[in-house]
Amino acid sequence: MKKTFFLCLVMGLAALGAQAELALEVPLIELKPKPEDESVSTTFVFHNNGKKPVTVLSIDSACSCLSADLDKRVYQPGEKGVGKAEFKVSSFTGRHEKTVHVQTDDPAQSQWVIPFVLEVPEVIKIEPKTLQWWVGDAVDAKTSRVIMTGPEPMTIKGITSTRENVEFSFKEITPGREYEITVKPKNTSDVMLGALKIETDSRIPKYQRQMAFFSVYRKPVSQQP
Amino acid sequence: MMASLVQAAVLVAVAAAAAVLTQQWHPRAPALYLSEAPLAKDEIGLKQVQERWQGNVLWLDARPEDVYQKAHIPGAKLLNEQKFGEQLIELLDVLQTTKLPVVIYCGGEKCEASRTVREKLLSVVPLEECYVLKGGWPAWQAAQP
Numbered sequence: 001m002k003k004t005f006f007l008c009l010v011m012g013l014a015a016l017g018a019q020a021e022l023a024l025e026v027p028l029i030e031l032k033p034k035p036e037d038e039s040v041s042t043t044f045v046f047h048n049n050g051k052k053p054v055t056v057l058s059i060d061s062a063c064s065c066l067s068a069d070l071d072k073r074v075y076q077p078g079e080k081g082v083g084k085a086e087f088k089v090s091s092f093t094g095r096h097e098k099t100v101h102v103q104t105d106d107p108a109q110s111q112w113v114i115p116f117v118l119e120v121p122e123v124i125k126i127e128p129k130t131l132q133w134w135v136g137d138a139v140d141a142k143t144s145r146v147i148m149t150g151p152e153p154m155t156i157k158g159i160t161s162t163r164e165n166v167e168f169s170f171k172e173i174t175p176g177r178e179y180e181i182t183v184k185p186k187n188t189s190d191v192m193l194g195a196l197k198i199e200t201d202s203r204i205p206k207y208q209r210q211m212a213f214f215s216v217y218r219k220p221v222s223q224q225p
Numbered sequence: 226m227m228a229s230l231v232q233a234a235v236l237v238a239v240a241a242a243a244a245v246l247t248q249q250w251h252p253r254a255p256a257l258y259l260s261e262a263p264l265a266k267d268e269i270g271l272k273q274v275q276e277r278w279q280g281n282v283l284w285l286d287a288r289p290e291d292v293y294q295k296a297h298i299p300g301a302k303l304l305n306e307q308k309f310g311e312q313l314i315e316l317l318d319v320l321q322t323t324k325l326p327v328v329i330y331c332g333g334e335k336c337e338a339s340r341t342v343r344e345k346l347l348s349v350v351p352l353e354e355c356y357v358l359k360g361g362w363p364a365w366q367a368a369q370p
Contacts (some may be wrong), residue, residue, distance in 0.1 A: 090307040211310040
């Protein structure tokens, strides 16, 4: 009887300790595409630090821009694994934190979250990106700054508006580096949402057309006094 | 016979003790029971969409264009992170005139795209009612007869 009890106790404690665990060699995976890159790929190394084999059931990405795959389905205790990840840059700029979720058969780690940091260099900065008026506001002109933050200068070739009931103009502040866009709605009596299409002479096609927005909108109840 | 029963009882007790210890102290112990997680402030469930607006909302699909083209919620417009600016321009007329609440969905529970799209959309159009659909596209599919 005592022997049975002890055996059960040891087995129970052993079960508690025998946790499988997939873990990266680094805290997170960084992807740093160049401004002209359409996509960027990387490989990453991980280990099964647990004491049980782990079977990968599925891999889901939190973003359709990021895909990942692992080299095997089952990882033995202590085994090293290699994963591949691809990030499709499209119109992303700046820093983005994304995750890939690996579902496993291990109840102690049913989901292994792989963190990624994507740093896409910003070559054009528009501040603010949206010029906003509330319905009924004074019809004042507002300005946006377009700053060419990349290594190469860029010139604004022209701007068009999707709406006719605004006046707009742009001027060069620093040649190839900084521009100022001024927008003034003809009235603020009605809701109006529009965009300015900014054409540049960038050698990178995706930066040849940028967008800024303007809106005359109803003030949300939550922001009313 | 009695000894066997006692031994069985001891086995059950030890297993239960191990389970309780795991539940109490294991850092990743699962919940003892399944319960529906409460809605976040920016989320809405399909049930609420029906109850509050009888399903009459402006659906925005934040998934990639290829999966949107295969299937989407009837009437949903495409607005994703990848081509946000270009797609938003196409939607400005609709957003300018609609008085419907906006509900954005993406590929599933783990997808963050609908939340990202919501933040970007609100920075341009300060909509009064704009939500992320809890459970995303799979939740919609599961609710279809």
